[in-house]
Amino acid sequence: MKLKVIGVAVVHATHQASQLAVLPDGGWLVPFHLAAIPLALFRPRLAMAVVAGLGAIQCALMFPRTANHLYLGVAVSLLLALLLTGDEEDERQLKLSALALPLIVFAWSGVQKALHGYWFQGQLLAWTMVARDDVAFVARPMLDDAVAKHLGGLDRHVDGSGPFRLNGTWLFVSNGIWLAELFSPALAAVAFIRARLWWLLLVGLWAIQLVAHEWQFALLFTNVLTIPASQKSQRLLRPLILLALVVLTFARAVNAGWLPLVIR
Amino acid sequence: MTRRRRAAFAVLAFVAVWPAVATVLQLGFDVDPWKLMAFGMYAAPARRPEDFAVTLTARRGAAWELLELPEETERFIRRRYTLGRLVSLADLVERALESSEVDEVRAELQQFRLDASTARVVLRREVVERRR
Numbered sequence: 001m002k003l004k005v006i007g008v009a010v011v012h013a014t015h016q017a018s019q020l021a022v023l024p025d026g027g028w029l030v031p032f033h034l035a036a037i038p039l040a041l042f043r044p045r046l047a048m049a050v051v052a053g054l055g056a057i058q059c060a061l062m063f064p065r066t067a068n069h070l071y072l073g074v075a076v077s078l079l080l081a082l083l084l085t086g087d088e089e090d091e092r093q094l095k096l097s098a099l100a101l102p103l104i105v106f107a108w109s110g111v112q113k114a115l116h117g118y119w120f121q122g123q124l125l126a127w128t129m130v131a132r133d134d135v136a137f138v139a140r141p142m143l144d145d146a147v148a149k150h151l152g153g154l155d156r157h158v159d160g161s162g163p164f165r166l167n168g169t170w171l172f173v174s175n176g177i178w179l180a181e182l183f184s185p186a187l188a189a190v191a192f193i194r195a196r197l198w199w200l201l202l203v204g205l206w207a208i209q210l211v212a213h214e215w216q217f218a219l220l221f222t223n224v225l226t227i228p229a230s231q232k233s234q235r236l237l238r239p240l241i242l243l244a245l246v247v248l249t250f251a252r253a254v255n256a257g258w259l260p261l262v263i264r
Numbered sequence: 265m266t267r268r269r270r271a272a273f274a275v276l277a278f279v280a281v282w283p284a285v286a287t288v289l290q291l292g293f294d295v296d297p298w299k300l301m302a303f304g305m306y307a308a309p310a311r312r313p314e315d316f317a318v319t320l321t322a323r324r325g326a327a328w329e330l331l332e333l334p335e336e337t338e339r340f341i342r343r344r345y346t347l348g349r350l351v352s353l354a355d356l357v358e359r360a361l362e363s364s365e366v367d368e369v370r371a372e373l374q375q376f377r378l379d380a381s382t383a384r385v386v387l388r389r390e391v392v393e394r395r396r
Contacts, residue, residue, distance in 0.1 A: 064299060064346040071301040075279050082272040093269055097276055104276075105303050108283040112297050112304030115287065117380040119307075127309045127378055155385075157315070157376055162384030212306065 007238045009044035009080060011223045011245075013037045016051045016058075016073050018245045019216060021252040025061050029054055045081050052077035068105075069217040075101065076224055098227035099194075102201050103185045105221075110182025122166030122174040130154050130164065134213050180204070198228045215248050294348030308378075311345040313338075315376045318356070322366035331360060331369070344373070353392045361394050368395045 017033035020026045032054055040047035055074040059066045079101075083094040118124035128135045129143075130151055140148060147166065155161045166174065187193045187200065202225045209218045219241055226237045265273075279301075286302035289295040296311050297304025318341065320331040336359065344351045357371045373390045 064343055066299065068298070068301055068303060068305060072279075075275055078275045079272050082268045082275070085268075090269065093272060097272060100276055101279065104280045108303035109305060109307065111283075112287070112302060112307035115290075116297060116304070116308045118309070118378070121383060123378065123380060123383045124306060124309065126383070128306070131309065156309075156378075158385060159376070159387040160384055162378075162382065164378060164383045164385075214305070217305075 007234060008223060008227055009040040009047055009084060010037060011238050011241050012073075012076060012080060012220075013040040013047055013051050014242060014245050015216075015220055015223060016055055016077065018249040019058060019070065019073065021249050022216075023058055023061060026058055029057060044084050048077050048081035048084060052081055067216070069214070069220050072101070072105070072217075073220055076220065095228040098224045099188065099197050099201070101224060102205070102221050103188060106181045106184040106201075106204075110178050110180070110184070113178035114182065119174050119178045122170045123164045125170060125174050126151060126154075126164040126166050127156070128211075131156050135211055138211055198225045199233075201225055215244070219244055219248070289350070290348075293350045295350065296346045296348065299346050308380075313341050313345060316341045316345055317374045318353075319372045319374075320356075320360055321370045321372075322360070322364060323368040323370075324366050328370075331364065331366075334360060334363065345375075353390055354394070357392045357394045361396060366396070368393065 013033070013036045017030070017037060020030055020033060023029075032050070036047045036050050036054065039050065052074055055070065055077055059070050059074060062070060079094065079097050083090045083097070085091075113119045113124075118127070125139075129139045130136070143151070147170075154164060184201075184204075187197055193200065202222060205218055205221055205225070209215070222237065223241050226234050226241075229237070283302045283304075286295065286297075286300045286304075289300065290297050290302065290304070295302075297307045298310055318333060318337055320333060321328050322331045323329075334356070337356065340351065340353075340356050344353075353371050353373050357369050360371070361369045370391065370393045375388050376385055377388055378384070379386045
């Protein structure tokens, strides 16, 4: 139990510290965040309370361009500060919260996609393939020549440029994504799935990252989703998350242009 | 349920309910769905400062001239492309009117957006004019 408590807090404190690599005015927060990491080894709840406060400052410094993973980082810090006691009932609530939080985010993400209407004809996927080099890099091998040629001729800064649409399998994928997100909370209603939900969500989360490359968001939720996992899975996954955070921070710190998929 | 557990539940409830407020702001004021914890990442194209352009022109007597953009323009764009119409173009015009000896100021905000229904890029224009 003790190992598990330490693990989640240390990884979360490291995650919150690693975000500073992309925060333009947050340099003075670095020593406080670094101090929170060893503190998480001995006083995990206190460390999480400190990290929650520091995270709130990060949010304020970035406002209004605050990324969602910064807000979510504060929410996770608060949940850990409140529930990481080792008490059985607290642990039960923490495990439920660890599943509920990603489901809330996925469901709202599905609602927003339906509301704004950019996924019904694959418009957002087409737009992202044009506007983002890292997405084009991954998606281009999967596009047929006609679609690749069409997208290659589009420009986001030319009035009337378009249509930014996809068809065939891409249309199925586009609509499948928002529908899967919207109805993801229904998975928790089935007992058989609920017991395996953490890794199902983990697979979904990382499937999205194959294209989206939102590493900070993915690593935050990977740590959260391993809370309901078995001790064995936690012992395997937490060092991997730590390693990924170190690689991510290093790549950003040295502005590794040779790792375009990592430094987003 | 202890006070701590109630507080943890409240945190979770806030995260679940707040996006509804953010959604109202999106629909009413064109707030960026990617921001303000609405969880609308990838619901619409990400907005970038280079998609926005502001021009300020001023009239002295009968002649119109292009005004140099004030320092706060960059801050205006940064806030505007996130907070939508919650950040008013009129404020920029009024500040320009106060800080220069002109009779009238006209601001035009242009932004490239993808129209969901036609799937084509549209150039949106917003114009605000103020006279002394």
